[in-house]
Amino acid sequence: MTEKVPALVxxxxxxxxxxxxxxxAAGHRVVIAEAMPSPARKFLMAGKSGLNLTKDEPAGVFAARVAGGAAPASLRDAPPGYLNEEELRSIVEGFGPADVMDWARGLGIALFAGSTGRVxxxxxxxxxLLRAWLARLASQGAELRVRWRWTGFADEGLAFDTPEGxxxxxAGATVLALGGASWPRLGSDAAWVPWLRAAGVAVAPFRPANMGFRVGWSAAMxxxxxxxxxxxxLSAGPLESRGEWVVTATGIEGGAVYEISAALRDGAAGxxxxxxxxxxxxxxxxxxxxxxxxxxxxxxxxxLGDPVKVALLLEWGRTLPDSPAALAARIKAxxxxxxxxxxxERAISSAGGIEAGALSPELELSARPGIFAAGEMLDWEAPTGGYLLTTCLATGRHAGRAAARRLDHELSAAR
Incomplete structure (x- = not known):
């Protein structure tokens, strides 16, 4: 059974x-297909410990932090349509922290910024926020279909397993926003990768991002x-953090670790x-x-004034130097x-995804015109602290607006 819809997400x-x-908002009726029994499960899980929407800092500063996880900004060497660092920066500046805060307040959500600027x-x-958001979408005429799992391409359409078979x-235009590969039990299982690769879309392998690290602690810990x-x-390569982190049974976790995790993962010494x-x-x-x-x-x-610091020194710093100067140097590094x-599976997010060369600046798949992609499906990564969520919102908005322009153009051409 084939059904035609104006726009599909x-x-x-x-x-x-x-x-x-x-x-x-552009006047197009949208069908939203979601594989899980309810929407935004990872979003809701993130909110259990306090939903960090964004970070209250200038849009340019914010975007630069995000763009550091994009493809190199070498316009001279980049192929046509390459989504480079400058283009990702432009997308995020187009819907930066102030815009996200205004959007949330427009949904009736009161906000506050913590001492670190996290909102x-x-x-x-x-x-x-999700309830108010879904109500807004319903008022626009959007239709949410849950337990609709995408299973790949079918001629000129997209196939789904649904409760009805x-x-x-x-669709006239489609936006793919299926997430990356972290927390697969919440829906982001990267099952889409082979279908896009078979369609000629280059997809970089997924890796954990914003994650903890395994440590084989001694019994003393x-x-x-x-x-x-x-x-x-904490520091690794060009990254550093002054936040808190946690000693766990199997390693280290926490915000300070996540902030340097990309460099640690890629081989920099911590x-x-x-x-x-x-x-x-x-x-x-x-x-x-x-x-x-x-x-x-x-x-x-x-x-040192802290038994935890002493324990870490004895765990990672042995054999301790004899001289005060050498011991001080060990404690400081x-x-x-x-x-x-x-x-x-335990990472907050993932790196990897649809490669920049497979996308136009509008986030349209070069191999499948009329299909756009957004969020963690794209090959970028951002630190925690509001950067990840804001960039997902910004790329979703960018792809949705581009899809709307495509539909508008097709409607004008048909008249």
Whole structure:
């Protein structure tokens, strides 16, 4: 059974819903096909610990952080239609932090910015925003079809498994927003990759992003499992973070780790400064004081003021240097020893996806005109802290508007 629809969005996460909103605002009726029993499951999970919508900083600064995870911005060497760093930056600047905040407030959601500039709903949860968003889409005439799982291309249409059996939809314009490969149980299972590759669309392999790292702790670290590490600086390659992180039974997790995770994953050495607010000389003077009858652990605890920091030093810093200057240097640049990233199933997001060369600046697939893509399907990655969600919204809006322009052009040509 084949059905013709004006516009189709596949995937009811943030990018897909924003694409549908853009199409609806342009006057086009949209069908939203979602494989799961309900929409935006990963979005709702993110909201359980406080929905970080965006970060309150200038659009240009924000976009530059995102564009650092795009393809190199070499316009001279890029093939025609290549979505490069400058183009991703332009998309995000077109719907940056201030725009996201205005959009959320327009849905009746009160917001606040934390001390780091991260923006949250006052109620912290994602569900009130999602309910208001779905109501807006319904008022535009959008139709949400759940348990409609895309199964690939069918001649000039797109095939689905549905509660009523196999169906084929033919749309004037389609936006794909099926997510990446992290948290597959919530819907982003990357099942679409072979279908797009078979259609001639280049897709880079997926890798975990914004994830923790495995560590084979010694038995001495067992009492510290679940303990937050505060007041340190983590760095890897060009990235660094001053946030908190957590010692877990199997490794390290938390915002500070996620902020440097891309460089760690790609082979950069990780370094921990256990006392970032104290320079090496002052620390060496502190360590030069007589130890007396104190054990090494108690002596270090007195010098560092935190048993967790001492435990990490003894875990990752042995054999400890004898001289105060050398020990201070070790404390200020402690090697972060890990056994690789946590699996992609546990990552907050994923890197990889549809390669830039397969897309026009409008996010249209060169191999399949009339089909656009957005969100984590694209080959980019962004740090946590609001960057990821805002960019999904921005690319969804960009693709939805481009799809609407295509439909408008076709309607004008048909008259």
């Amino acid at each position: 596949i995937g009811a996460g943030p990018a897909g819903l924003m694409a549908a909103e853009a199409l609806g 949250f709903p006052v109620g912290m949860k994602a569900s009130p 196999s169906r084929v939809l033919r 067992a009492p510290l499992q679940g303990t937050a590490v505060k007041g340190t600086r 370094v921990v400064d256990l006392v970032p607010d104290l320079d090496a000389r002052a620390l060496a003077q502190r360590l030069a004081r007589p130890r007396g009858k104190l054990s090494v652990g108690n002596w270090l605890r007195r010098a 402690l090697p972060l020893r890990h056994a690789g990233p946590m699996p992609i």
